[in-house]
Amino acid sequence: MMTIYLLSWIQFIAPKNRYKTIVDIYAANIRSGQLAAGERLPTHRELAKKESIALVTASRVYLELEEMGLISGEIGRGTFVREIGLPFGHGIDQIATSTDMMDLSFNYPTLPNQTDLLRNSLRKLASSGDLESLLRYQPHAGRRHERTIIAKHLLKRGLNVDAEQISIVSGAQHGLACTAIALLNPGDVVAVDALTYPGFKVVAEAHHLEIVPIPMTEQGPDLDALLNLCQTRNIRAVYTMPTLHNPMGWVMCMEQREKLASIAKKQNLIIIEDAAYAYLAENPPPPIASLATDNTIYVSGFSKNIATGLRIGFVVTPLKWLSNIERSIRATTWNTPALITAITCSWIEDGTVDLLEKEKHEDAKKRQAIAREIFKESPHISHASSYFLWLPLPEEVRADKIVLALAKLHISISTAEPFSTSEHFPQAIRLALGSVELQQLAPTLKIVKQVIDLHSDY
Structure with missing residues (x-):
């Protein structure tokens, strides 16, 4: 009886041990370099035949290796060994800290006169009679007169809202987090573009939201696909960047906006507009x-x-959700920093914000023109006045190798992976154009192109 039991136990655990052994062998070969970065692995069916395992077990092997960050699957191309020397986040989580690093992964556009603007504003604020109020707790959603100032500012964006609908937060990222806390529950499904702002992915992960990708067209999200998603999944909200999308640079037309608004109304969706x-x-x-x-x-x-150092943003919400947003602000920061809010509102009132926006618009156009000229013979996607450029890579080129090669040359860029909400991500890179000094931009982008061309010749 004991012998029979032991044989049964061995038979029960043997498949598990076999599967783990295969995972361990592949992992060791990748880490040792025996399987080189970019090498194509056998198909799931070929792996199953080679190792004498079931197809479902082969899929499980690749799934675990992918979760370990060692391989990646690409639709229509196969499964490849990843570049494990690449820093976590593929560029997007790495802020360039060394003085010789050219940062094309983050946008923090500044103008030469901004430091003096801040210095003068601090002097002006120090001589005002309202300093004492800035030392106290503020209302959770912000002071009424500052919310009114922001409401007037939004009129220039085509948004006519009452000051009561505005809540002041510590930056747009904080606004997204507050929205998730206030209106969504763990497990809720949120539809997002197949390529989208990585910061929202972080919010979704932190609040245990499920994100499902909306296929994209050249002009924006495929709204028919969104409608089909609503028929098959219990979609609670849709996150969108209709006006200058990051990273694709599109501006949705009026017809698309009206269609999205109509779908949201019929399907009872919350729209989160970034x-x-x-x-x-x-x-x-x-x-x-x-x-x-x-x-x-x-x-x-x-x-x-x-x-970027002035962490102030705002959330505009229907009045029915205002108390929810205020509670989320209270739960996270209690209220926004009063000093930063006061400076920002003074800049709105005296026209400084309008001036900065105009100058940065012109700055972005100059940078975009430089980038487009350098990459004119390469496929690229962008907006004429945006601070970023999307570069699909040639068929034979892998993005992780480009990022690693450029990092060795002290240039930081990002792959498509942080932006992707699909299981498989495209081989592409995003270039942030707003953080490098203007006179250094062209030489830096030329190096990027040279590295891509070099890898294309392999």
């Missing part, structure tokens, strides 16, 4: 928040149009 880069678009259609007033949360801030 307008972080909207100030760079010239004469765009009105925000979706002005079309779907009852179910849209409009989130933006002043990090891009003023400076």
Whole structure:
């Protein structure tokens, strides 16, 4: 009886041990370099035949290796060994800290006169009679007069809202997090573009939201595909960047905006409209928040149009959700920093923000023109006044190798992976154009092109 039991136990665990052994062998070969980065691995069926395992077990082997960050599957191409020397986040999580690093992964556009603007504003604030109030707790959603100032500012964006609908937050990223806390529950399904802002992916992960990708067209999200998703999944919200999308640079047309608003109304969806880069678009259609007033949360801030160090943003919400947003602010920061809010609002009132937006719009156009000229013979996607450029890579070139090669040359870029919401991501890179000094941009981009061309010749 004991012998029979032991044989049964061995038979039960043997498949598990076999599967783990295969995983360990592949992992060791990848880490040792015996399987080189970029090498194509056998198909699932070929692996199953080679190792005498079931097809489902072969798929499980590759799934575990992918979760370990050692391989990646690509639709229509196969499964490849990843570049394990690449820093975590594929560039997007790595802020260039060394003085000789050219940062093309993050956008923090600044203008030469901004330091003096801040210095003068601090002097002006120090001589005002309102300093004492800045030392106290502020209302959770911000002081009424500052919310009124932001409401007037939004009129220039085509959004006419009452000050009561505005909550001041610590940057647009904080606004997205507050929105998730206030209106969504763990397990809720949120539809997002197949390529989207990585910061929202971080919010979704932190709050245990499930994100499902919306296929994309050249002009924006495939809204028919979104409607089909709503028929098969219980979609709770849709996250969108209709005005100057990051990273693709599109500006959705009025027809698309109206269609999205209609779908959201019929399907009872919350629209989360991210307008972080909207100030760079010239004469765009009105925000979706002005079309779907009852179910849209409009989130933006002043990090891009003023400076990333001034962490102030705002959330515009229907009044029915205002108390939810205020509670989420209370739970996270209690209230926004009063000093930064005061400086920002003074800049809105005296026209400084308008001036900075105009100058940065022109700056972005110059940088975009430089990038387009350098990559004119390569496929690329961008907007004429955006601070980023999307570069699909040639068929034989892998993005992780490009990132690693450029990192060795002290140039930081990002692959498509941080932006991707699909299981498989394209071989592409995103170049942030706003953080390198203007006179250094062209030489730096030429090096990027040379590295891509070099790898294309292999």
